Amino acid sequence: MSQSDILFDYKHIWHPYSSIINPLPCYSVISAKGVYLKLQNGRNIIDGMSSWWSAIHGYNHPILNKSLKKQIKKISHVMFGGITHPSAILLCRKLIKLTPEKLDCVFLSDSGSVSIEVAIKMLMQYWKSLGQNRTKILTIRNSYHGDTFAAMSISDPENSIHKIYKKFLPKNLFANAPTSNFNQEWNANDIISFQTIIEKNQLHIAGVILEPIVQGVGGMKFYHSIFLKKVEELCKYYSIPLVFDEIATGFGRTGKFFAFQHANVIPDILCLGKAMTGGTITLAATLTSRDIAQTISRSNIGCLMHGPTYMGNPLACSVAYANIKILETNEWKKQVINIEKELLSRLFPLIEHPRVNDVRVLGAIGVVECKQHINLELMQKFFVKHGVWIRPFKQLIYIVPPYIISTKNLKKLINVIQQSLNENILFF
Incomplete structure (x- = not known):
């Protein structure tokens, strides 16, 4: 150069x-x-x-490189609309096997931020299909979920890198972030703000979205696993879908394959990205339950209104599958x-x-x-x-x-x- x-x-x-x-x-x-x-x-x-x-x-990495070379000799990309291919099927089988049994429907996209957008669309269409116009997302302060607009709207509006866009973004709900650190004693007061907001706004909340355990760009804080357990209990009680953003933490980074496993909880929607292809090529996924997927599909629209051009890219799917095979050792x-x-x-x-x-x-x-x-x-x-x-x-x-x-x-x-x-x- x-x-x-x-x-x-x-x-x-x-x-x-x-x-x-x-x-x-x-x-x-x-x-x-x-x-x-x-x-x-x-x-x-x-x-x-x-x-x-x-x-x-x-x-x-020789295994990842080999998978890319093998796939590119067959096909590097093909539209996913009306077409499928072995790489996508193999990867989705593997993702479903790796994640909780409840998560058995996969939407592939091309970046972590877009996987969050897809999750939010899923929540909106889910409630629309049930005849309810729920548009609010509940999360916690110091959160960060990406740089696209819906993702920005659930990143902390005051303390995030996106506060300059505050006037342009939908207004969502932000509870206080837990103060109990991961390895310290649990403070029962940490759930009060979240509980108060969910009780007051239960009929307007489309879903709860959290970075489990690790808050990344919002300050690299590690919060107590009991907070996740309490959030899951409240979401179940009020029948509000729970979404976990494991884009940064997934695939082993926190010592568990997924960070939510530290709390032994299960989300209704799971967003993955970053390490999914071992750092070789961009790919993300949004997994959800069959109940949510079928509810969306029974609506008047009849489908999820999202379709990235590079959705299900064969090269990315192939190397992601190879990456997960390495992790499975x-x-x-x-x-x-x-x-x-x-x-x-x-x-x-x-x-x-x-x-x-x-x-x-x-x-x-x-x-x-x-x-x-x-x-x-x-x-x-x-x-x-x-x-x-x-x-x-x-x-x-x-x-x-x-x-x-x-x-x-x-x-x-x-x-x-x-x-x-x-x-x-x-x-x-």
């Missing part, structure tokens, strides 16, 4: 959450293998982000346990650092919450200089490394985080 290419990128290509006038610097990656990203200058840096939670087996369990032990042993002690407000660890997720805001540009430069790729935001430095990371490389990630805390120039 030439200097003119870099300059073109700087002037013309928008990157996530960045400015076109004064964009954050981008680092040119020319290849990747295992846990390493190879930069333009030939240096290898350790990826601590799994490409935003997705590349759980690292890069250039259960090697991920040992890998995630080892990562968690190392994070608890080496990352957690950083809570004593004067610049640190809190440290949180769950499965293969490690979070350092700082007392000051981070200078993202300088912090990113510091990390790359020291051979790691970590993408902080606001006051948070967090890592979600590939499951295959070695103890040596994980130690390096943690050591560089520790070093960064001692650099005054990296904080506001």
